[in-house]
Amino acid sequence: MNTIKDIIQPTIMPKSDLERGCILRLPPEILHIIFELALRDGERYCRYTTKSLTLTCHCFLNLAIPFLYKTIKLEVPGECRRHISLNAALQKTPSLGQYCNALWIDIGASNATPIVYSAVNYIIQSLRSVKSLRISHSGYNVGYRDYERSDQVLYMWKLIDTVAQHMPQLEELRLGIGRYRIELRDLVESIDIPSLKHLSLDGILFGGIAPISDTMKYRTASFTSLTISDYENDHANVLQQLLSWPKALSHFCWNNSMYRVELQSAIAQSIQFSLLMHKETLKSLDLEGIPWGHEAHWSSTSIYPNLEVLRLSRDCLRGIKGEFRNNLLELTAADAGSLLLTPKLKVFVLNYGTDGIGKDGYPKSCWITFGDGDENLLCQLAKAAIDGKTELRKILIQYNPPKDEISDYNDVYPWDRMERIRDDIQPFGLILEYDVPQISKREFMDCIELKRFYEETTLDDDMVIAQSPDRLW
Numbered sequence: 001m002n003t004i005k006d007i008i009q010p011t012i013m014p015k016s017d018l019e020r021g022c023i024l025r026l027p028p029e030i031l032h033i034i035f036e037l038a039l040r041d042g043e044r045y046c047r048y049t050t051k052s053l054t055l056t057c058h059c060f061l062n063l064a065i066p067f068l069y070k071t072i073k074l075e076v077p078g079e080c081r082r083h084i085s086l087n088a089a090l091q092k093t094p095s096l097g098q099y100c101n102a103l104w105i106d107i108g109a110s111n112a113t114p115i116v117y118s119a120v121n122y123i124i125q126s127l128r129s130v131k132s133l134r135i136s137h138s139g140y141n142v143g144y145r146d147y148e149r150s151d152q153v154l155y156m157w158k159l160i161d162t163v164a165q166h167m168p169q170l171e172e173l174r175l176g177i178g179r180y181r182i183e184l185r186d187l188v189e190s191i192d193i194p195s196l197k198h199l200s201l202d203g204i205l206f207g208g209i210a211p212i213s214d215t216m217k218y219r220t221a222s223f224t225s226l227t228i229s230d231y232e233n234d235h236a237n238v239l240q241q242l243l244s245w246p247k248a249l250s251h252f253c254w255n256n257s258m259y260r261v262e263l264q265s266a267i268a269q270s271i272q273f274s275l276l277m278h279k280e281t282l283k284s285l286d287l288e289g290i291p292w293g294h295e296a297h298w299s300s301t302s303i304y305p306n307l308e309v310l311r312l313s314r315d316c317l318r319g320i321k322g323e324f325r326n327n328l329l330e331l332t333a334a335d336a337g338s339l340l341l342t343p344k345l346k347v348f349v350l351n352y353g354t355d356g357i358g359k360d361g362y363p364k365s366c367w368i369t370f371g372d373g374d375e376n377l378l379c380q381l382a383k384a385a386i387d388g389k390t391e392l393r394k395i396l397i398q399y400n401p402p403k404d405e406i407s408d409y410n411d412v413y414p415w416d417r418m419e420r421i422r423d424d425i426q427p428f429g430l431i432l433e434y435d436v437p438q439i440s441k442r443e444f445m446d447c448i449e450l451k452r453f454y455e456e457t458t459l460d461d462d463m464v465i466a467q468s469p470d471r472l473w
Helices: 004-011 028-039 047-054 058-069 080-092 094-099 114-126 151-166 184-190 236-243 261-278 314-318 333-339 372-387 403-409 414-428 441-467
Strands: 071-076 102-107 132-137 172-176 198-202 225-229 251-255 284-286 309-313 347-354 394-400 431-434
Touching: 028 047, 028 058, 047 058, 058 094, 071 080, 071 114, 080 094, 080 114, 102 151, 114 151, 132 151, 151 184, 184 236, 236 261, 251 261, 309 314, 314 347, 333 372, 372 394, 372 414, 394 414, 403 441, 414 431
Parallel strands: 071 102, 102 132, 132 172, 172 198, 198 225, 225 251, 251 284, 284 309, 309 347, 347 394, 394 431
Antiparallel strands: none
């Protein structure tokens, strides 16, 4: 692969450094860094700005062209002309394909023409340097049961087969399956990519309970990181077999919201049981989406000896053991150490939820109260880490509730509590970080005073009515 310096060198005009523009005197590597920062727009690069730079000069042209191909999004069916044009460019100049490291394919509800399918297939074969692939479905506004063996799902498996053959450097695969029903057997048989390190499954709806032990490659998958979002299935054995697929997991994330209440306990126990086979290799565990109910208990997170990062939601604490689900004031340092800490844990994240609207159109869940129990939890956790001489170095609190409701559920300014704990544990080498307050202390106290005024006014009015001789009762 040619370096940036090799690409630019032939186009440099034979002028002295003093005659060339100031920015053109910079080394190509520095110019590349500047372009990287200037063109970045979230996960992608701004195509409009990039195209403008290609019209500036020969040097900028050769430097900007790779950014046009770094991230490619294909919509199927999409615009046929665009697919044909892109395919023609890659066929004419094969070296352009080496610049693409991220590919996003969005499959719609309608079927594409054979020309589009053929063009997309050739495009994939030309992008051999892709490291991150995302396949999503944007059209599923009809009931998912109508799509059990749809053309879209069959086409997705064909795409993955092509990817496995022509993308030897692929490290990340994200499948946004939406409401399409798939079989776990098909997923396991299709994804056979030795270079794959991270697999993300979003909107999983597995159909049937047919045993797949004969065809499943038990403990053979190469990926070490697995993220599951919006999983939906009535049978725990499907989830167990999915977690039994990778050879060894170092990171697991469960971010789920689509489950029935009666399945909470079964799902939590299934995940807990299935992760036991990876307990020696797990280094990062994100259990924010574990469905805690009154019967869904998690025995402990301290059973993973090599765990370094633990992420829980505030609601998760109601399900661990059950002894202190309703009153965190009863939590002791011994409880915190035995249930939450591991010998190598370095970062503990506690998420109270986020204000806003989720991708399903419903408000995101948010734990608003930060009271005495929460303060005791952090104090006891810090005490257990200090007394046990563990490797815990950072506690991160993600507390970002709706601004208008903070004063309704808290009598003490929450960030005063966090600041006090931060100052107490800092001398022991522990760092407590938290979100920037959405409401100042002055605004908070004004809201508290206003709330008390209304309460007192309402109480006085009730007393006047009760003492009135003309009352109606």
